[in-house]
Amino acid sequence: MAETNNKPSIEVRDLSYKFQDGSDGLENVTLDLPAGSRTLLIGANGAGKTTLLRLVSGKRLAPSNTVSVGGNDPFKHGLEGVTYLGVEWVLNSIVRTDIDVPTLLASVGGNAYPERRDELVEILDIDLRWRMHAVSDGERRRVQLAMGLLRPWQVLLLDEITVDLDLLSRSNFLAFLKRETASRPCTIVYATHILDNLAQWPTHLVHMHLGKVKACGPVERFHDQVPQWTSENSRLGELVLKWLKEDLQSRGPRNGRGTEAKTYQSLEGVGGYGLEKHD
Numbered sequence: 001m002a003e004t005n006n007k008p009s010i011e012v013r014d015l016s017y018k019f020q021d022g023s024d025g026l027e028n029v030t031l032d033l034p035a036g037s038r039t040l041l042i043g044a045n046g047a048g049k050t051t052l053l054r055l056v057s058g059k060r061l062a063p064s065n066t067v068s069v070g071g072n073d074p075f076k077h078g079l080e081g082v083t084y085l086g087v088e089w090v091l092n093s094i095v096r097t098d099i100d101v102p103t104l105l106a107s108v109g110g111n112a113y114p115e116r117r118d119e120l121v122e123i124l125d126i127d128l129r130w131r132m133h134a135v136s137d138g139e140r141r142r143v144q145l146a147m148g149l150l151r152p153w154q155v156l157l158l159d160e161i162t163v164d165l166d167l168l169s170r171s172n173f174l175a176f177l178k179r180e181t182a183s184r185p186c187t188i189v190y191a192t193h194i195l196d197n198l199a200q201w202p203t204h205l206v207h208m209h210l211g212k213v214k215a216c217g218p219v220e221r222f223h224d225q226v227p228q229w230t231s232e233n234s235r236l237g238e239l240v241l242k243w244l245k246e247d248l249q250s251r252g253p254r255n256g257r258g259t260e261a262k263t264y265q266s267l268e269g270v271g272g273y274g275l276e277k278h279d
């Protein structure tokens with residue numbers, strides 16, 4: 001396994017990707033995210049955020065010379081310093097079994113990084129007496145985040161995995177990530193729909209729509225796109241809302257219009273999943 005160099009920038013060059021069924025995943029995506037940046041990846045459901053993150057993490061094979069993380073192709077080199085936390089990771093069943101927190105943290109190398117482990121336990125307010133089959137979803141997510149963040153990654157790709165966190169846990173978690181990028185060479189890309197208290201967090205924004213990058217750059221570049229705001233937080237919210245409304249307008253509703261539209265009547269007799277009513 002290769003290590004990223006100590007300047008973990010993310011470069012994507014004219015990346016197009018088709019799924020196995022032949023449908024377009026990404027089209028001509030180009031990105032330059034410098035080392036030390038914290039990027040928010042913004043886009044409506046289905047815009048291509050997960051697809052992009054999986055390609056950057058090396059979980060999917062990108063065409064050669066299109067993705068470079070810290071100077072390496074993540075798929076070819078299986079990069080040691082790249083951590084991707086997404087849905088598959090969240091659904092890992094081990095965290096639902098009757099197992100205790102110290103054992104779980106040790107299983108991902110906690111004993112090799114005792115200071116980070118203790119810091120994460122404190123920041124995420126984890127009770128070491130919890131048993132994982134008997135915790136709430138948010139508590140489970142906090143333990144999972146501690147597990148995922150324990151090894152000092154150089155590139156962190158987060159695919160909306162903070163939905164279960166309460167406001168304080170999420171704010172502590174984001175502050176921890178900010179400190180990380182300030183104190184050591186590391187880079188973060190965070191795909192999220194939840195913008196609360198995020199205004200001061202990103203250094204860069206990427207706006208995706210229908211598999212393409214519509215806008216990308218340092219946050220300051222977008223400030224004048226929203227003429228009125230009541231606070232920094234609502235400015236980011238206003239900007240994203242504006243983007244998503246424009247995207248919907250240019251794409252049209254998913255179910256199409258006029259003759260293209262499917263109606264419940266036109267779908268009668270199609271499919272059927274055994275959910276029909278039986279007397």
Ligand SMILES: Nc1ncnc2c1ncn2[C@@H]1O[C@H](COP(=O)(O)OP(=O)(O)OP(=O)(O)O)[C@@H](O)[C@H]1O
Binds near residue numbers: 043
């Ligand atoms: N394996 C696949 N085969 C074909 N199409 C797919 C596949 N996976 C995803 N897609 C399609 O690709 C598009 C982008 O999906 P992706 O999961 O990247 O979106 P996203 O921006 O992460 O969305 P969300 O915000 O809902 O998580 C969607 O229209 C989706 O239906």
